[in-house]
Amino acid sequence: MSENIITILVVDDDKEIGEAIRTLLSKEGYNVVTAADGMEALDALTQHPIRLILLDVMMPRLDGLSATMKIREKNNIPIIILSAKGEDTDKVLGLSMGADDYITKPFHAQELVARVKSQIRRYMQLGDMGTVKNKSRIVNGRLMLDIEAKSLTVDGEDVKLTPTEYRILELLMENPGTVFSAEKIYEIVWNEPSYAVENTVMVHVRRIREKIEINPREPEYLKVVWGIGYKMERERH
Amino acid sequence: MKRKTTKTIAWILLAVCVFLAGKTLAGTVEVIESNEIDPECLVISDYIESADLEYGMFSIIGPLNYWQNHTEQKPEFMTEEADFYYYASIGDIAITNAPGMPRSEFQKQKYVYAVDYSKTGEESTPFSTFHNQIGSEAVPDSSLYLSIKEAAMETYQKDWTKDREVLMQELTKMIIYALLGLGIIIYLFVVAGRKHSDEELHLMKVDRIYTEVYLLLIAGSWALAALFLFEISESIYSGFWRALSPEAVTLFLAGFTVVTLFSVMFFIPIVRKIKSNRFFKDCLCFRFVHWCWRVMKNAVLGVKGFFDGSAYKEHLLTKRLFRSQLAYICGSAGLLLFFGLMSAATYSFAPMLLFGFFEILITAWYVMGNRKAYSDINAGYVESLKSQMKSENTKTALITNVSHDLKTPLTSIITYVDLLSKEEDLSETSRDYVNIIAGKAERLKHIVSDLFDLSKSVSGNIPLDLDILDLRKLMEQTLADMKDRIEGSGHALKINLGQEPVNIFSDGKKLYRVFQNIIDNALKYSLSGSRIFIDLKSSGDKVTVAVKNTAGYEMNFTEEEILQRFTRGDESRTGEGSGLGLSIAESFTQSCGGAFLLNIDGDQFKVEVAFPTVEVTGREVE
Numbered sequence: 088m089s090e091n092i093i094t095i096l097v098v099d100d101d102k103e104i105g106e107a108i109r110t111l112l113s114k115e116g117y118n119v120v121t122a123a124d125g126m127e128a129l130d131a132l133t134q135h136p137i138r139l140i141l142l143d144v145m146m147p148r149l150d151g152l153s154a155t156m157k158i159r160e161k162n163n164i165p166i167i168i169l170s171a172k173g174e175d176t177d178k179v180l181g182l183s184m185g186a187d188d189y190i191t192k193p194f195h196a197q198e199l200v201a202r203v204k205s206q207i208r209r210y211m212q213l214g215d216m217g218t219v220k221n222k223s224r225i226v227n228g229r230l231m232l233d234i235e236a237k238s239l240t241v242d243g244e245d246v247k248l249t250p251t252e253y254r255i256l257e258l259l260m261e262n263p264g265t266v267f268s269a270e271k272i273y274e275i276v277w278n279e280p281s282y283a284v285e286n287t288v289m290v291h292v293r294r295i296r297e298k299i300e301i302n303p304r305e306p307e308y309l310k311v312v313w314g315i316g317y318k319m320e321r322e323r324h
Numbered sequence: 325m326k327r328k329t330t331k332t333i334a335w336i337l338l339a340v341c342v343f344l345a346g347k348t349l350a351g352t353v354e355v356i357e358s359n360e361i362d363p364e365c366l367v368i369s370d371y372i373e374s375a376d377l378e379y380g381m382f383s384i385i386g387p388l389n390y391w392q393n394h395t396e397q398k399p400e401f402m403t404e405e406a407d408f409y410y411y412a413s414i415g416d417i418a419i420t421n422a423p424g425m426p427r428s429e430f431q432k433q434k435y436v437y438a439v440d441y442s443k444t445g446e447e448s449t450p451f452s453t454f455h456n457q458i459g460s461e462a463v464p465d466s467s468l469y470l471s472i473k474e475a476a477m478e479t480y481q482k483d484w485t486k487d488r489e490v491l492m493q494e495l496t497k498m499i500i501y502a503l504l505g506l507g508i509i510i511y512l513f514v515v516a517g518r519k520h521s522d523e524e525l526h527l528m529k530v531d532r533i534y535t536e537v538y539l540l541l542i543a544g545s546w547a548l549a550a551l552f553l554f555e556i557s558e559s560i561y562s563g564f565w566r567a568l569s570p571e572a573v574t575l576f577l578a579g580f581t582v583v584t585l586f587s588v589m590f591f592i593p594i595v596r597k598i599k600s601n602r603f604f605k606d607c608l609c610f611r612f613v614h615w616c617w618r619v620m621k622n623a624v625l626g627v628k629g630f631f632d633g634s635a636y637k638e639h640l641l642t643k644r645l646f647r648s649q650l651a652y653i654c655g656s657a658g659l660l661l662f663f664g665l666m667s668a669a670t671y672s673f674a675p676m677l678l679f680g681f682f683e684i685l686i687t688a689w690y691v692m693g694n695r696k697a698y699s700d701i702n703a704g705y706v707e708s709l710k711s712q713m714k715s716e717n718t719k720t721a722l723i724t725n726v727s728h729d730l731k732t733p734l735t736s737i738i739t740y741v742d743l744l745s746k747e748e749d750l751s752e753t754s755r756d757y758v759n760i761i762a763g764k765a766e767r768l769k770h771i772v773s774d775l776f777d778l779s780k781s782v783s784g785n786i787p788l789d790l791d792i793l794d795l796r797k798l799m800e801q802t803l804a805d806m807k808d809r810i811e812g813s814g815h816a817l818k819i820n821l822g823q824e825p826v827n828i829f830s831d832g833k834k835l836y837r838v839f840q841n842i843i844d845n846a847l848k849y850s851l852s853g854s855r856i857f858i859d860l861k862s863s864g865d866k867v868t869v870a871v872k873n874t875a876g877y878e879m880n881f882t883e884e885e886i887l888q889r890f891t892r893g894d895e896s897r898t899g900e901g902s903g904l905g906l907s908i909a910e911s912f913t914q915s916c917g918g919a920f921l922l923n924i925d926g927d928q929f930k931v932e933v934a935f936p937t938v939e940v941t942g943r944e945v946e
Contacts, residue, residue, distance in 0.1 A: 101732055101735075101736065103736045103740075104732075104735055104736055104739065107736060107739040107740055107743060108739070110743055111739070111742075111743065114746075171728050171731040171732060171735075172728070173773070173776075174787070175787070176787055192731050192732065192734075192735040193731055193734045193735040193737075193738045193739075193765075193769050194735065194738075194739075195738070195742070196738075196739055196742040196743070268797070269797075269800075269801075285797070285800035285801060285803075285804050286800075286803075286804045286807065288804075289801065289804030289805060289807070290804070290807070293805075311801060311805070311836075312793075312832060313793065313798050313801060313802075313832025313833055313835060313836040314791075314793025314794050314795060314797050314798035314801070314828075314830075314832040314835065315791070315793050315794065315797065315832065316797075
């Protein structure tokens with residue numbers, strides 16, 4: 088962690104929500120600057136050493152998506168979109184505009200804090216490490232799997248995995264985007280013929296999720312492809 | 325033995341019977357013809373009662389009567405004179421073939437006929453020992469005595485009985501064959517349309533042919549046979565063939581057998597029709613009569629209804645159409661009457677030509693008027709469709725916006741409640757209150773989210789991510805995912821998903837929601853400790869997942885009611901849940917191309933989700 092106090096910009100036209108987030112993040116030791124719309128946000132960026140932006144979408148004057156595009160023209164800081172629109176298509180749109188994460192309203196305080204922390208850690212600490220090309224490491228977003236050390240770090244923090252969990256994760260992370268059936272996973276990881284293994288695999292998948300996902304109920308990385316199998320989501324950008 | 329084989333054998337037997345019956349018939353005719361047998365002997369056993377005897381006696385009495393009228397000519401008898409005695413007189417002249425036999429002697433004979441109008445005669449009224457109504461002319465002053473010799477009568481009777489026996493034998497044979505044939509035909513009619521395996525009536529494609537066609541075919545074959553017979557008799561008359569030449573007999577037999585078999589064959593579909601109550605339905609005449617009757621009924625009984633426009637009063641356009649229709653009918657009828665009378669009065673066709681001209685005019689007026697009305701109706705229809713769609717869209721937009729606007733204040737509530745709960749100097753009571761608010765806010769969040777999903781799905785605005793997936797695997801994954809909840813519920817699940825993968829084309833994420841909601845519902849509302857049954861069955865090109873459970877409360881609602889949005893099993897509406905679970909499951913299933921069926925039977929609650937299966941070729945999941 089950096090010794091300097093990190094400043095976060097919260098942009099929301101609803102003042103109460105802005106204040107609530109300020110309180111939440113202040114408790115975590117962050118300095119919070121608020122803005123009521125996109126234009127104010129752009130102004131605030133020039134006046135404060137902002138390290139992360141929490142951005143609402145539906146706002147007067149300049150909406151969140153346009154603001155994201157404008158900020159991205161010259162700035163690389165993490166942007167988390169906060170929106171009441173929760174459809175997959177909305178999320179994809181926001182992320183493709185250059186946002187780093189997407190939180191749907193109404194959100195849980197813990198989740199918001201976790202996502203903010205995750206983004207800051209990646210930006211502050213992994214920013215350089217991510218660029219290091221190392222064959223013994225598989226990096227996917229917040230996750231980094233060290234094949235030699237057989238260890239996993241999430242947002243730079245070590246996470247303890249059981250050998251089985253590690254092998255499942257390794258298999259999936261080596262082939263991001265590929266869907267594996269439970270039987271296939273079982274045959275490869277357990278090295279035994281598979282029979283009625285859906286429950287076994289699902290239990291491990293859920294345990295891994297608890298360790299790597301911010302909200303295990305809405306996983307970003309380890310996903311179930313219903314009726315087919317399981318897969319590791321490809322890195323977004 | 326299979327019924328088909330039995331039927332074939334029956335047909336062969338029938339052919340044999342018909343052939344033999346025909347052959348016996350021909351044989352009998354031959355016997356009659358060659359032995360000069362009188363077929364009467366079949367009916368009358370006593371010769372004395374026969375018409376043959378009557379005829380024989382007339383052949384004696386006739387010439388005698390003739391002689392009485394024209395005395396110059398002596399009678400010539402066709403019957404052997406040795407077989408009878410006669411005595412005839414007119415005035416003083418008498419003839420007899422038994423000169424030594426007085427008239428009184430005749431009376432003592434066993435077979436005698438006597439009539440005596442002479443002055444010396446002992447009898448004045450006819451006297452007869454025969455049963456027949458034999459009579460002779462009542463020539464004045466004449467007498468006629470006739471007696472058949474007893475020995476001759478005995479010979480006649482003997483021959484008669486012999487002939488009778490011969491014919492009887494032939495006839496019995498014929499009757500036996502005919503009865504046999506009839507029995508087989510009845511058997512064929514009884515088994516028509518039946519199969520050995522079941523009691524169902526099986527109709528064939530040929531049974532769809534109209535009844536008349538078969539009747540015509542039967543009548544046709546008989547007509548053909550009659551024509552054939554006529555031709556044969558013609559040939560016989562013209563002397564080309566002897567009556568019972570082998571050629572004629574063979575032809576007759578072949579024709580008779582074939583026609584009989586064909587008639588039976590054509591009658592079997594009719595039998596099947598009768599059995600399945602289709603005889604009249606398939607009858608063209610009957611249909612035509614029925615149709616005519618209906619039209620007549622409408623026209624005659626419903627004259628008032630025919631011209632009753634009250635049903636169209638409500639709508640301006642249809643009212644106008646109906647009025648112009650009435651005007652057209654009345655105008656046409658008036659014109660026809662007027663010009664018809666005119667042409668009748670003037671005996672010329674010129675007024676009818678004028679009628680044609682005016683008729684064209686009013687038809688043109690009628691059609692033009694209607695076309696405008698029709699296009700107006702179409703426009704109105706399109707307009708109403710549009711406004712309906714618009715209102716649908718408005719409704720969807722409204723729900724979407726409302727649920728969206730609900731989320732913003734909800735965000736504040738949830739966040740501040742969270743902040744509040746982290747305050748350290750809260751009293752015990754306050755903390756309880758805060759926890760209650762937190763719980764309710766969480767539920768509100770779920771309801772809003774469910775409402776949003778449902779409104780999108782119902783309005784058809786739901787984006788689908790369709791792919792080929794294994795429904796059995798999806799069920800396994802869903803059940804594995806819900807493992808904790810299932811185990812914590814205290815219900816035992818009886819799961820039978822089969823062994824084979826069942827591929828369908830659908831949206832896996834939506835289906836997960838569907839089954840999650842259905843199973844959740846079952847877990848939530850089942851009688852405590854009761855079993856929940858989950859079965860996956862695929863048959864043909866369809867796969868059905870059925871979830872059955874026993875409700876833990878009385879289900880005093882219908883299938884339709886429970887699928888209404890916000891309807892919940894427990895009317896007190898306590899406990900968790902949005903009341904949208906099953907509605908969402910139904911709507912998602914339908915969006916994904918499946919069928920959603922709900923069944924309530926007493927305490928049994930059953931949900932069935934059905935999808936069409938797809939064949940997968942060359943697709944492998946790693």
